[in-house]
Amino acid sequence: SCIGITVFDGRPANIVPLSDDYDTLYDIIEDIENSNLKNYITTLNTGGLTSQIGSGLIGCVNSFDNLTERARPQSIILSTDNISSNTDVNLYQAANYAKSYGIKVYGILAGDSIPEETVASFKRSISATKGTDQRLSSAGDLDLAAKKIVESINEQEASIYEGASEYVYRR
Numbered sequence: 001s002c003i004g005i006t007v008f009d010g011r012p013a014n015i016v017p018l019s020d021d022y023d024t025l026y027d028i029i030e031d032i033e034n035s036n037l038k039n040y041i042t043t044l045n046t047g048g049l050t051s052q053i054g055s056g057l058i059g060c061v062n063s064f065d066n067l068t069e070r071a072r073p074q075s076i077i078l079s080t081d082n083i084s085s086n087t088d089v090n091l092y093q094a095a096n097y098a099k100s101y102g103i104k105v106y107g108i109l110a111g112d113s114i115p116e117e118t119v120a121s122f123k124r125s126i127s128a129t130k131g132t133d134q135r136l137s138s139a140g141d142l143d144l145a146a147k148k149i150v151e152s153i154n155e156q157e158a159s160i161y162e163g164a165s166e167y168v169y170r171r
Contacts, residue, residue, distance in 0.1 A: 053084040
């Protein structure tokens, strides 16, 4: 499996391209956790208080090198507060773009006091891709949400491949 990291605000910025070099990925993730994320981002254009979430998801989809090759499952884990700019492609449209390539989106909705219509819109968008969504109301929920998403991805992968799978989780 390959892993990459794309962050978005004003527009998506791919800070770690898809790779199976896990040692390097772990080093970069540790560096991001221990330093200022902005050290890795030079292309973000915030322009306001909201993100371009739909464009961010489309940027993640477009980071896959073989979009039309469906020999192996492709997944995206999207973490957001789902408060998007009015000028953006909406999340449901972006989710359907992902779905058109057979990509499942697993969503983590983070934040307190999120309006119910925003929660419902997020759930509808994620379920359109046959992915699952998790809700975070506190930082302590992150480990549980990550575990559930990894289990879902594991089930997706297990349905395709024979033999035992191996996962390494570092925290």
